Amino acid sequence: MRFHIQNFTSTIRVFIVGSRNLLLFFLFFQSIGIQNANSQNAQLNGLTDKLEKLTTSFPQEKVFLHTDRKFYVPGDPIWFQAYITAYEANLPSVLSTNLRVELFSKDKELIVEQLVFVQTGYGEGVIDLPRDLKGGSYILRSYTNYMRNFDADFFFEKEIVVVSDSVEAETSPNTPQNLGDIDVQFFPEGGHLVSGLPARVAFKAIDNTGHSIDIKGRLIDPSGALSIDIESKHDGMGDFSFIPQFGENYSVQIEGRNKAFNLPQVEEVGYSLYAYPESEDRVVIRISTNLELGSDKGHFLAVHSGGSLLYNLDLSLNKKVTMVILPTDIIPEGIFHITLFDGLANPLLERLMFKKGRGDTVIVTTEKRDYGTREKVELKIKADNSLGRSQSGIFSLSVIDLGQALDYAPEQSIYSELLLTSDLKGYIDNPMYYFNDNNEYATEHLDLVMLTHGWVRFSWQDLKDDVLPSLDYFIEKGLTVSGTLYKFGSDKTISGGEVTFISNQAIPPIIASATTSDNGKFVFEEAVVYDDDTVFFKGQRDKKRDNLMFEIDSIQYRWPSFSQSILLRGDKIDPTSNLSFLAKNERRDLIEKAFGLDTGVTVLDPFVVDASREETKKQALLKTAYGKGEDAYSFIESQSASSHTNVFSALIGKMPGVQIVDAFSPNPTKINIRQDASMGKLRDPLILLDDGEISMGTASQLDPNSISRVVVFKSLSATGLFGSAAFGGVLAFYTKGADGIVEETKKWNENFLNTTIKGAYNSSRKFYSPKYDVKSDLDIKYDQRLVLFWKPLIELDEHGEATIEFWNSDEETSILIDLQGLMSDGKPFQFTKTYETKKN
CATH class of the missing domain: 2.170.130.10 (TonB-dependent receptor, plug domain)
Known part of the structure; x- marks a missing residue:
């Protein structure tokens, strides 16, 4: 646990304003240094100590899968790189090595399941879609065994769309022509509507499929004294302000519908909160109350991010309105939480806000703006920190032909996943919308997301009551390989026997020994074995060479039931685009079949002991x-x-x-x-x-x-x-x-067994990409690749640099570069660029 507490370098300004002056005339000014970050309130200090324990003892793992694209046809490979992070700083995880990857249909049918080996937070894999797969939307889900201790809504999920003749075009659900039943939820800022206190209320409207829908309406009360027009601003979200009164029932009447939606009940006494970013460096917080508190009532304002306490400020709310100007220089990029406590450490108000970064320290460049067909492209990565020192990191790269794909710039990236969606429960459509530098409304609309989504990874009340998570699922390190040793030709097990396990494909090779139990069982922990590896078992009894027999257990897992938390939109494909996508795919298949190639597989020449033309045996x-x-x-x-x-x-x-x-x-x-x-x-x-x-x-x-x-x-x-x-x-x-x-069959030889392990890690393979600077007989083939290049596990050198080379196809088209990665300090990175190709 790291407490980011600065002394004297930043200043929190607190303004206390009289109740009669809602224009915020500053009757009193007080300057409080950050040395007050450690509160003198024993109960609150105890609560923050429990937060530290929760963060360090129950670290949160997050998963992100970077795929080569979103739209596929049956039989296509889905190339992916896995990123796993842990702790509050999103550092590459050193906890779990086993990652589950699953593909489900929207009807909860499991299509593919894989076990992927992840080392220090990074792994790779490929899923081959069945050739008879029906068209439609599918959910790619991924998680570690340890993540099962927490809410399944925090598993990684991504929509994968399979396009075939069975995909039917439908009207987008976010249009007035397809309203159906709708629901509108209201979220008072801070959590409460209090009589006589100014209130900002955010709302979100969804249709009967769960997708957001834009609405217009009017805020009214039964007497008709209040009438305020409201309108959603983005993805069914919006906000309005008013001063509620106790005893009044407020509702919103939606335009064009004979149905009203009620706001939460107004509380007679309490607190309200209003916060907004005044600049990039500070947030203004207004705390109002209608209670007569007196000068001896202590209150405390805590600010934390990802479980790391940043500020813990004593407040004296002896006036009706208090203004706090909070410096954000020590707040890391991502979601942070503002919570007001009373003197008994009871949470009164809470508000989520988002701190955006000041720009990337990773520079990605190409030599040219546009290129010729079959021309080589050099992509260079350079990573420095704020002090100009080189950084380390791991990246993955996808390059696709936009002229043949249905894809465009990614709606979901490692940046939006780690900093936004992985910490919020509920569906967020197109999260990269909020990080588009060219979108003038991005910050305003992102704040609506903060207002309409609550923090649910922990509860302050649970912390106060010492309610900690129950860890029923352990952190997995490697595989458990087990079996039984028998006397050859009989059912008699051998106790006290010695079994040696050898896996030569591992780096370094695995060689381990175990003694069989009374019932002949042997177990090897933390093994790294892939499903196509041939492993060896050697048995020995009483230091004699007996004829023995092995029974090897399959590695079994109880996969959790499917619980979909994302909404699917992929079935809403324009029929013209659909047919064009399929036609181009069919043309590629005909070209590949004519030359007897499969671009999804690279065939690597094995070492051959027989002499070749160039060298003797x-x-x-x-x-x-x-x-x-x-x-x-x-x-x-x-x-x-x-x-x-x-x-x-x-x-x-x-x-x-x-x-x-x-x-x-x-x-x-x-x-x-x-x-x-x-x-x-x-x-x-x-x-x-x-x-x-x-x-x-x-x-x-x-x-x-x-x-x-x-x-x-x-x-x-x-x-x-x-x-x-x-x-x-x-x-x-x-x-x-x-x-x-490769041994074609399992080989018995007295006390030796060569075999594969069912349920071991799924093997990946190398992506095929031509190199046109080396002449080949296949150069005569017309190159119409949709995925020009895919490269996982790109590692920066000691200078924080990497250079990747790939070649364009024969198509005159637009090319999308999608580079994503994670720095060693936990900072996610995402870069997209398009360029054009023309014939030379």
């Missing part, structure tokens, strides 16, 4: 990331390698100059490749697995059936690039997975 075996070794041995071609218990015993006598001792005994294996003349003694060799260093103990646990080959470096000249760690030589082992060798 021996040269292929010698190939490493550090250059060619001096000798090599193939486990695949060996007739006896699979019968050995470890890789070192399989190598005895197989490689000239490599002496292996104690490979069969319980003593540590000793390997002699080269004597260290300077030390006058033998030195252990450096052991590598798939080009990463591992220990001798770890290497001794490697299953020979998982290894493709081993490469040796012996001489001083060959080992020089490895440094002093390689004085004893180098043995570089390569797994079958690293060499692109």
